[in-house]
Amino acid sequence: MHEGRGNLSENSAPAAEADWLGLNGARVLIAGVGGLGGACARAFARVNARVAIADNDAEHLAKMAGDLSQDCVSIAADLSDPHDASTAVSDAVAAMGGIDVLVHAVGINIRKPVLEFEPEEWHRIQKVNLDSAFWLSQAAGRIMVHQNRGRIVIISSVSGLLAHANHAPYAASKGAINQMMRVMAREWAPYGVTVNAVAPGYIETELTQAYLSQEGHRQALSEMVPAGRLGNPDELTGPILFLASSHASFVTGHVLYVDGGRTLV
Numbered sequence: 001m002h003e004g005r006g007n008l009s010e011n012s013a014p015a016a017e018a019d020w021l022g023l024n025g026a027r028v029l030i031a032g033v034g035g036l037g038g039a040c041a042r043a044f045a046r047v048n049a050r051v052a053i054a055d056n057d058a059e060h061l062a063k064m065a066g067d068l069s070q071d072c073v074s075i076a077a078d079l080s081d082p083h084d085a086s087t088a089v090s091d092a093v094a095a096m097g098g099i100d101v102l103v104h105a106v107g108i109n110i111r112k113p114v115l116e117f118e119p120e121e122w123h124r125i126q127k128v129n130l131d132s133a134f135w136l137s138q139a140a141g142r143i144m145v146h147q148n149r150g151r152i153v154i155i156s157s158v159s160g161l162l163a164h165a166n167h168a169p170y171a172a173s174k175g176a177i178n179q180m181m182r183v184m185a186r187e188w189a190p191y192g193v194t195v196n197a198v199a200p201g202y203i204e205t206e207l208t209q210a211y212l213s214q215e216g217h218r219q220a221l222s223e224m225v226p227a228g229r230l231g232n233p234d235e236l237t238g239p240i241l242f243l244a245s246s247h248a249s250f251v252t253g254h255v256l257y258v259d260g261g262r263t264l265v
């Protein structure tokens with residue numbers, strides 16, 4: 001093993017004193033720029049990383065590009081498709097001159113009982129949530145292994161651990177993401193590439209808005225959280241920046257719960 005592998009600041013712009021995360025100049029691809037991916041893109045831009053964004057929703061991409069103070073590369077792609085996912089990574093690499101960090105924040109959910117799911121719904125959730133994470137990580141991992149350096153952070157969910165009713169395909173996709181992430185972490189650790197997941201509890205974004213706005217749901221969900229409330233997107237960005245940073249060079253294969261204690265009870 002070579003000393004210094006996995007330290008992102010090696011090839012990045014010289015770290016300013018204020019750059020305690022070592023992410024200044026790091027080349028970051030954010031896949032999925034809804035509520036959580038969008039908060040991540042803004043957070044990486046704030047620490048002077050270079051950001052590329054990919055999503056299949058043109059409005060989300062345009063809004064995000066407008067929000068960021070830097071010129072960011074915007075990639076429109078259906079990331080559930082293996083070919084499009086791999087092309088999104090090569091487009092980001094071509095535009096930024098490389099890739100140091102991949103954040104996966106793509107996801108959908110359909111809430112209903114097991115007995116009511118149709119095959120198409122099951123497959124769509126697995127394709128969007130799990131397949132996109134696999135193919136994007138494979139494409140980014142191939143480059144990171146070659147360069148002996150890289151960070152992958154995948155947004156999982158507390159649903160990957162807990163048995164939430166009405167969440168079967170979503171929970172299955174998140175449980176699978178956790179295991180997929182662990183195998184990638186093991187295979188790529190010798191090359192200085194770390195792979196981790198963050199698992200949020202309920203956070204208010206487009207994904208959860210409709211459900212939370214139904215009578216009584218917000219209160220019932222908040223009562224299940226020891227912190228007594230739901231999270232907000234910015235509370236996820238610190239843990240993700242940390243996992244992407246040089247401070248996390250020996251942290252790999254973890255699911256970091258960001259859930260106000262939801263998984264404790």
Ligand SMILES: NC(=O)c1ccc[n+]([C@@H]2O[C@H](COP(=O)([O-])OP(=O)(O)OC[C@H]3O[C@@H](n4cnc5c(N)ncnc54)[C@H](O)[C@@H]3O)[C@@H](O)[C@H]2O)c1
Binds near residue numbers: 105201
């Ligand atoms: N919000 C929460 O409470 C919560 C909790 C736990 C986990 N998560 C996870 O966090 C991640 C981000 O969720 P969010 O809350 O930001 O949701 P969101 O709906 O705000 O964002 C999801 C993004 O994924 C994009 N997307 C969907 N299908 C796509 C496809 N085929 N190709 C490319 N992009 C696609 C959407 O356009 C959207 O921009 C998801 O993996 C979700 O499961 C969210």
